Amino acid sequence: MRNIGTLTQRELAAFFFSPIAYVVLAVFLGVTGIFFVNDNFLPGEEASLRVTFGSYFPIILVFVIPMLTMRLLSEEFRSGTIETLMTAPVSEVDVVLGKFLGTLIFFVVMLATTLLHVGLVMTYGSPDLGLVLSSYLGLLLLGGLYISVGLFFSACTRNQVIAVLCSFVLLAIFSFLANYIARDLEGNSRVILQHLSIIAHYQDFTRGLVDVNHLVFFVSTTGLFLFLAVKALESRRWR
């Protein structure tokens, strides 16, 4: 367990040393900036952060987070460093949690840059701070879930392209398509699909609602994918 901190630190440092992180950070800031200006600073539009948080962030994150996570374990497999790592006295759980936390911290740094938008809105109006807080909590949970999914796929393959595509497809299906498909269904399958829709769980946070239901959904699914990542990492022992 002591090693988690060490591994988190190394992972975080690796982000700041890799060009991908800066590209992702720049793209993220650029795109959120454009959406923000379009939604809040055009004459005649409602100056509200809700649209930005509610609709655009999840779409952007589905693209951005797999790019952050694809490297995590795939690169260790490809370069063989997994061998030095797993023959040091560290467990698979240490490695997965260390990488997860390192990425989560990087994600928080990324989110922190959007505080600029909140600051701008505050100088021109008086946004509901409670809503801003619950939205950020929602984003943190959403990011955590996306990272765990990306980490799982990164643990499955030594090929970063496969890792990024698989996480992207899975996240896109359960973030957006689930809602659309559910509309055309009836009965139980509709209910189940609606419950699996990540966005449905996320949206209440952007309305200022912190529902235990949704908290449990995010924490448990994140836990599930972290568990699967540990198993995938252990699988070299019986493959």
Next chain:
Amino acid sequence: MIQVQNLSKRYGSFKAVDGISFHVKEGEIVGFLGPNGAGKTTTIRILTCFLPADSGSASVTGHDVFGESMQVRSNIGYLPESAPLYPEMRVREYLNFRGKLHHMGRAVREQAIARVVKSCWLGDFVDRLIGQLSKGMRQRVGLSDALIHDPKVLVLDEPTVGLDPTQIRETRNLIAGLGERHTILLSSHILHEVEQVCTRTIIINKGRIVASGSPAELRTQVGAESRLIAEIKGPEAEVRQAVSALNGVGEVEIRAVDGWNRLGIEPTNGADVRESVFKLAADRGWSLREMRREVASLEDFFVKITAEQKGAGL
């Protein structure tokens, strides 16, 4: 220090390691020798707890590699083949990270880094990016990483592969020096290398141990099969008959070289027939102008036993 009993490992239907048993005593430098694909790396990966074995048992410093994996990992310094490292880190950063993984405090870590940097001659390179280092330098960084926690046992997988001759010699000297403090198991497919560094050699092929012993012991096994070359002037038929009749002489091969008979004599059971050949020549009044033993090198021995195995496998 290392005990291996009946270890086996298959990949699908391919038997990578097939019932290997050996042990390494404290302070020994043991060479694990075999052609590519013989099962060296698999055995090493089992010993370093990277892969589990299918059957058999292995222990390092008295700890079982399956049951007490963490203790084993703390006691082993491992340099995998091709020395994988994180290219974006600086050497010092990397060693610091590895030290932390071994739960070393800051002060201990700094001392340890200074120690391994000195013993692996990394002095001028500690603040360089690993990605910018040459293959030989990276190998040394890998080695210093294996040494950082001052492990009792060092396991080095092909430590000189991909290095140039100067670097190979340097690495060899380095390993020989490390032998004073650590028990070392190193693998190689180059016999020459093992012969120079190791106190004992285990030759492995097709997942089985085919020979083991000190270089000297292996050499006697080889020496027993050495041929005697002699050049004698005399009538060929008579020479052949007389020499073949000598005690301890097996097959005789004769070739004419500018008026002399060049004999290749295979002694039986390692007999030394040099004296009897000389006496024979003296008795018959034949001139003798050359006589030497053609000692097969360990390399020939290595090629021979691995080839025998191949034949037996078919």
